[in-house]
Amino acid sequence: MKKTHAIIVTILVSAASLAACFMWDKHEITVETIPPRFDTIITQRPYPRYSISAYDELFREYGDTIGWDWKWLAAIAFVESHFNPDAVNESGASGLMQLMPKTAVAMGIDSLHRTDPRASVKGASLLFKRLSTRFQSIPMPDRVCFVLASYNAGHGHILDAMRLAEKYGSDSHLWYGSVDKYLRLKNEPHYYNDTICHNGKFSGIETTLFVEKVQKKYDEYSHLEDIDKRIHHPDTTLVPLNESARHQLHLKAKETILRQQLLQEEEEKKKNQSSNNQ
Incomplete structure (x- = not known):
């Protein structure tokens, strides 16, 4: 029984x-x-773990592997593809985590398998870890903004924006109101033609919105998970x-x-x- x-x-x-x-x-x-x-409420079954999508186990597995909260991967997947593993972007990005072909190959993922959910999450987690290492001198919570921005735009443009921020007297380790501002200004000749910019013109509005959307979705998931834990806690009286x-x-x-x-x-x-x- x-x-x-x-x-x-x-x-x-x-x-x-x-x-x-x-x-x-x-x-x-x-x-x-x-x-x-x-x-x-009396229930006769153990409560399930908090769930976001059909790919939670992959997010948990690779989140644990890189030492980041799995909900960051889930939030990226939602913003990038709405959890659609067959999603294809006009820029060439595809899969659950919308990896570009060159990025996938750099992460050891066969570009033909980018629509495989496990391969996509694995590649994204490795990229996330690599970017986190590159920005390890930046304290949290700003570091996650730099990682997310680099995930979306490539770290070269983010480094350009950091150099511009420093040149014009802003904090190059502060995202909001500093580096995000200069990333958006990189679509103006005065800034992208500066010799300290090594990666040319870039329209940063999409990237700054991406960072905001992922952070907002992560906060939402964290809030709902907290509620779920409160309701289902076994010691609740x-x-x-x-x-x-x-x-x-x-x-x-x-x-x-x-x-x-x-x-x-x-x-x-x-x-x-x-x-x-x-």
């Missing part, structure tokens, strides 16, 4: 998880719309909510939603400004 694990899950849900729920249905939040308590605690939870949830809305508005403004500058 199979052993079953009865897990009593409860439910003092975090403000962040409540906020996420309310953002999805987009109803007005009032104290009345928040239930006084959540029912006890029943904690009743009194009226005061419920009201405080409501206030925190509303505050979180307002913060998210402000961030979305700022992001929209940035996108509009970028479009107007083009």
Whole structure:
């Protein structure tokens, strides 16, 4: 007879998880719309690991191999191909992780096998590790920005932008507001014709947006994984909510939603400004 694990899950849900729920249905939040308590849930099966896609095991395997959180690989795959292993870009990139033919070969992957999910994730992880080593002098969290930008544009253009940042008095180890700015300026003759630029003209807007999208998706995955762990934690016990605690939870949830809305508005403004500058 199979052993079953009865897990009593409860439910003092975090403000962040409540906020996420309310953002999805987009109803007005009032104290009345928040239930006084959540029912006890009894399940007769162990809970599954947090899942993002059909390729999670590959992301976990190669993430462990290179010493990076597997969700970075998952976030790249989502932004690059939306988890489509047969995706082909007009620039020649293909597969789950959108590797270019030369990049795939450099990572030891036969260019004919770039659409194989395992080969694609393996090649991407090796590239990620190589780029991380090249930028190891840059502390986290900025280092991941340089790695992601190099993954998208090639590290040569990123090095050019770093040299430009240093020349004009900016921090060459700071991504936002410094190197990302000069990467975008590399499409102007005054900058790409500078003798310190070794890789020519480059339109950096796509790369800077790529970095932002991957970071945003990684943060989203991390947030959802945290919620999943809280809900399915085996040591979870029943904690009743009194009226005061419920009201405080409501206030925190509303505050979180307002913060998210402000961030979305700022992001929209940035996108509009970028479009107007083009």
